[in-house]
Amino acid sequence: MTQAEQTLPESDERIKERSSFHKALIRPELGGVCGTILVFLFFFLTARDSGMFSPAGVLNWSIVSSQFIIIAVGACLLMIAGEFDLSVGSMIGFSGMSIALLSVTFGWPVWLAIITTFILCMGVGALNGWLVIKTGLPSFIVTLAFLFILRGLTIFAAISTTSKTIIGGIRDVAEGDWLAPFFGGKVLTGVFQWMGDEGWIEVYTRGIKKGQPVVEGIPMLMVWALVLVIFGHWLLTKTKFGNWIFAAGGDAQAARYVGVPVNRVKILMFMFTAFCACVFATAQVMEFGSAGADRGLLKEFEAIISVVIGGALLTGGYGSVIGAALGAIIFGVVQQGLFFAGVESSLFRVFLGVILLLAVILNTYIRRMITGEK
Amino acid sequence: MSEPLFEMKNVETPDEAIIKMKGIEKHFGSVIALSGVSLDVLPGECHCLLGDNGAGKSTFIKTMSGVHKPSAGEIYFEGKPMNFQRPRDAISAGIATVYQDLAMIPLMSVTRNFFMGNEPTKKIAGISFFDHEHANEVTMAEMKKMGINLRSPDQAVGTLSGGERQTVAIARAVHFGAKILILDEPTSALGVRQTANVLATVDRVRKQGIGVVFITHNVRHAMAVGDRFTVLDRGKTLGTAKRGEITPEELQDLMAGGQELATLEGSLGGTV
Ligand SMILES: Nc1ncnc2c1ncn2[C@@H]1O[C@H](COP(=O)(O)OP(=O)(O)OP(=O)(O)O)[C@@H](O)[C@H]1O
Ligand SMILES: [Mg+2]
Numbered sequence: 001m002t003q004a005e006q007t008l009p010e011s012d013e014r015i016k017e018r019s020s021f022h023k024a025l026i027r028p029e030l031g032g033v034c035g036t037i038l039v040f041l042f043f044f045l046t047a048r049d050s051g052m053f054s055p056a057g058v059l060n061w062s063i064v065s066s067q068f069i070i071i072a073v074g075a076c077l078l079m080i081a082g083e084f085d086l087s088v089g090s091m092i093g094f095s096g097m098s099i100a101l102l103s104v105t106f107g108w109p110v111w112l113a114i115i116t117t118f119i120l121c122m123g124v125g126a127l128n129g130w131l132v133i134k135t136g137l138p139s140f141i142v143t144l145a146f147l148f149i150l151r152g153l154t155i156f157a158a159i160s161t162t163s164k165t166i167i168g169g170i171r172d173v174a175e176g177d178w179l180a181p182f183f184g185g186k187v188l189t190g191v192f193q194w195m196g197d198e199g200w201i202e203v204y205t206r207g208i209k210k211g212q213p214v215v216e217g218i219p220m221l222m223v224w225a226l227v228l229v230i231f232g233h234w235l236l237t238k239t240k241f242g243n244w245i246f247a248a249g250g251d252a253q254a255a256r257y258v259g260v261p262v263n264r265v266k267i268l269m270f271m272f273t274a275f276c277a278c279v280f281a282t283a284q285v286m287e288f289g290s291a292g293a294d295r296g297l298l299k300e301f302e303a304i305i306s307v308v309i310g311g312a313l314l315t316g317g318y319g320s321v322i323g324a325a326l327g328a329i330i331f332g333v334v335q336q337g338l339f340f341a342g343v344e345s346s347l348f349r350v351f352l353g354v355i356l357l358l359a360v361i362l363n364t365y366i367r368r369m370i371t372g373e374k
Numbered sequence: 375m376s377e378p379l380f381e382m383k384n385v386e387t388p389d390e391a392i393i394k395m396k397g398i399e400k401h402f403g404s405v406i407a408l409s410g411v412s413l414d415v416l417p418g419e420c421h422c423l424l425g426d427n428g429a430g431k432s433t434f435i436k437t438m439s440g441v442h443k444p445s446a447g448e449i450y451f452e453g454k455p456m457n458f459q460r461p462r463d464a465i466s467a468g469i470a471t472v473y474q475d476l477a478m479i480p481l482m483s484v485t486r487n488f489f490m491g492n493e494p495t496k497k498i499a500g501i502s503f504f505d506h507e508h509a510n511e512v513t514m515a516e517m518k519k520m521g522i523n524l525r526s527p528d529q530a531v532g533t534l535s536g537g538e539r540q541t542v543a544i545a546r547a548v549h550f551g552a553k554i555l556i557l558d559e560p561t562s563a564l565g566v567r568q569t570a571n572v573l574a575t576v577d578r579v580r581k582q583g584i585g586v587v588f589i590t591h592n593v594r595h596a597m598a599v600g601d602r603f604t605v606l607d608r609g610k611t612l613g614t615a616k617r618g619e620i621t622p623e624e625l626q627d628l629m630a631g632g633q634e635l636a637t638l639e640g641s642l643g644g645t646v
Binding site (some may be wrong): 237238239240241242243244246247250251253254255256257258259261313317320370371372 | 406439441460461465466471473475476477478479480481484487489490491492493495502503504530532533534
């Protein structure tokens with residue numbers, strides 16, 4: 001024992017020893033973990049025979065969940081940094097249209113259209129952040145303005161150049177492009193073909209695709225989701241910058257006092273959110289082969305709901321990327337699962353509302369336990 | 375009774391001062407919070423800053439730590455004119471501050487707060503990681519030195535008592551404080567033992583040659599560790615006195631405007 005330890009009274013006797021199980025359980029993600037288990041259990045019991053858990057079924061809800069994950073990661077980090085972005089949905093429509101107009105209508109190479117769009121979107125994200133910081137207005141208001149501005153611009157740009165709101169033909173121009181497969185392609189196709197040949201997974205038995213597996217590979221969308229979750233989790237919990245994100249959202253003034261570059265952190269998080277929206281849009285455009293001016297409607301709320309189910313605090317300073325990803329999975333599985341279970345689709349909202357409420361109640365309880373909030 | 379109780383001299387500032395503040399003014403719109411305050415801090419001294427509520431003490435030290443830019447006046451750091459644009463500049467110059475409002479984030483763990491803005495990193499395969507292990511060890515050790523046993527370094531600051539929070543803030547500043555340590559009313563929320571700990575820490579820090587600026591309302595605390603005493607009143611310096619040149623009673627009276635307190639003391643039976 002060191003000197004200091006001896007001279008100190010053991011103040012630990014006032015603290016009940018907590019088991020490591022209890023410690024492992026009390027985490028910000030607990031609400032998300034419980035929700036995920038519950039949702040899978042529910043569908044396993046009600047929709048087991050519907051094909052929901054066949055390779056094609058799994059792929060189906062995995063893709064939808066991955067879409068939610070991509071925008072949830074951005075919204076999560078931004079929310080922890082203390083800000084909101086309500087323009088995510090409009091940003092998705094905007095970036096999809098930008099890619100389509102630049103490549104199909106203006107004849108740019110697809111890779112150039114994609115890169116330009118990414119730069120454009122992150123510029124808008126930076127503008128959002130800059131305005132929030134310069135005006136001191138709540139980001140809720142500033143990004144609400146951009147929700148309208150971007151949507152309006154998207155429709156205007158589409159109508160004024162092509163007099164249509166949907167632009168197709170992207171698949172043709174993307175043929176042979178080097179960048180497009182990073183968003184629209186599939187990986188591990190060889191492995192899936194081999195698994196099909198071995199008879200481990202379902203293959204087509206008729207038609208031109210005879211012998212090919214029903215699930216050809218893992219779509220890049222899922223790879224993006226995975227990469228973004230790993231990146232976001234690493235950034236938030238394992239780096240210096242992550243501490244600044246928590247600090248900026250927890251108490252911006254206190255963070256500034258100790259030298260945290262709060263403005264830079266917030267602007268970068270707005271740009272990252274825009275980046276995520278752009279990834280979503282690019283993958284969607286590549287998958288559908290078209291862009292629509294009304295794409296991405298309400299996506300900002302779906303992202304925020306995923307993040308909140310995942311345990312983040314709406315007012316910032318607290319949350320988890322893993323939690324947000326679980327929230328997104330819950331969202332995706334419920335949406336597709338009800339379809340498999342043959343439940344009337346309007347009940348989706350009821351189900352979602354109930355889960356949201358339960359998760360948030362549990363999350364609030366856990367958070368109070370961790371942070372000593374009253 | 376109209377004679378001042380004590381005449382404070384404006385002591386000529388010695389050249390070896392770490393920081394020299396000259397005629398600092400600060401206006402917030404139409405509010406004049408400071409109208410020409412001068413003060414300097416020598417290495418290894420504890421310079422006490424006293425004054426009534428709203429005298430401008432916090433505002434003054436914030437111009438020292440880069441939070442506020444003075445509206446007028448000069449700052450010399452180690453003899454060179456300095457112009458702090460942001461807290462970061464002051465921190466890297468070697469000025470550590472414990473603010474009255476602490477600058478602690480309740481939602482974050484003690485360790486994350488302790489190292490906020492100064493995160494230690496280690497490289498694994500060329501990628502920079504926050505060194506949680508090292509950070510946790512240092513935090514536990516530093517808190518122990520200050521007389522506080524943490525349950526765990528992951529504990530959120532929100533679960534600590536007010537005094538414990540203050541101690542974390544001080545331990546943090548001491549740990550990173552290079553040349554000047556500013557403490558804004560560090561003892562106001564502390565119990566007897568923690569107060570003794572803080573005063574002992576001030577003494578220890580001072581002996582290492584660090585200059586300490588110690589803001590307090592408590593004359594006994596000031597007298598216990600102070601080498602020099604500067605009294606602020608309504609945004610102005612009343613003057614600076616050296617230890618031994620002034621008695622606690624004189625200091626007390628100066629802080630609260632002499633006679634009024636004397637009358638008050640009479641009615642309160644000498645308890646103030
Ligand atoms: N950001 C600000 N905007 C406007 N006025 C301010 C601001 N900060 C301080 N003031 C004013 O400046 C004056 C000095 O305040 P300051 O906080 O420096 O006092 P203090 O000496 O630290 O008092 P206390 O002992 O109560 O902490 C007060 O009248 C206060 O209202
Ligand atoms: Mg003050």
